[in-house]
């Protein structure tokens with residue numbers, strides 16, 4: 001998952017995204033652009049979930065957009081293209097891959113936003129009002145996010161989350177940043193299953209009929225203890241060198257449960273020690289970075 005929030009209405013649209021990308025189990029963290037501009041269509045694509053899917057979807061739709069007359073034209077061919085990409089590749093984050101198309105619709109005579117995701121076979125769903133994923137605890141998640149949360153989060157927690165307030169419409173770039181930082185505090189620094197990795201920078205995109213641009217508004221540079229909270233229990237090198245979260249041995253994870261015959265959380269089917277456990281070289285590297 002990734003942080004995406006936007007609102008398209010009337011004469012303009014605004015989008016904010018983070019830039020953090022991560023491999024399965026968060027063993028590697030990096031950054032990636034999640035908004036692709038289609039200036040000629042007065043539109044952008046924003047991708048969510050599997051990075052490979054996002055890159056492939058962005059590239060194919062950008063390419064095909066030269067044949068589209070406008071936003072509505074692109075939207076009508078997008079489902080078939082996304083299905084083809086989906087079937088051709090073996091993507092890992094099956095539950096979460098989605099693409100949002102936000103732009104000027106001549107049909108609607110205003111800026112509109114649509115989501116297309118794997119679970120609904122990429123049939124576009126129109127989004128009315130402001131949209132955000134992941135949501136802070138104080139706001140009600142979208143049905144799309146509930147679909148992602150349902151298998152992992154208790155029914156009780158979900159029921160009380162349904163009672164939360166609707167997302168307000170941000171009135172300024174600062175409002176968007178504030179919303180994103182609240183989501184970061186509530187969702188990135190909490191343990192799985194509702195944890196979402198959020199980080200890198202926040203990019204703010206504005207579209208109107210005659211111009212569109214993206215600016216960097218904020219850099220996440222969390223203090224060490226917050227970073228460790230975010231990667232706790234993952235396969236990230238810093239987490240593997242933290243006290244084992246699976247038992248109370250007091251040893252670091254690589255010297256403890258990582259060496260047992262447990263299946264690697266990356267989904268490879270191999271034991272952790274034969275898979276994502278730090279090699280001695282990687283461990284030496286990660287330990288040298290810890291020295292103040």
Ligand SMILES: [Zn+2]
Pocket residue numbers: 244245246247248249253256257258
């Ligand atoms: Zn242990």
Ligand SMILES: [Zn+2]
Pocket residue numbers: 264265266267268272275276277
């Ligand atoms: Zn692995």
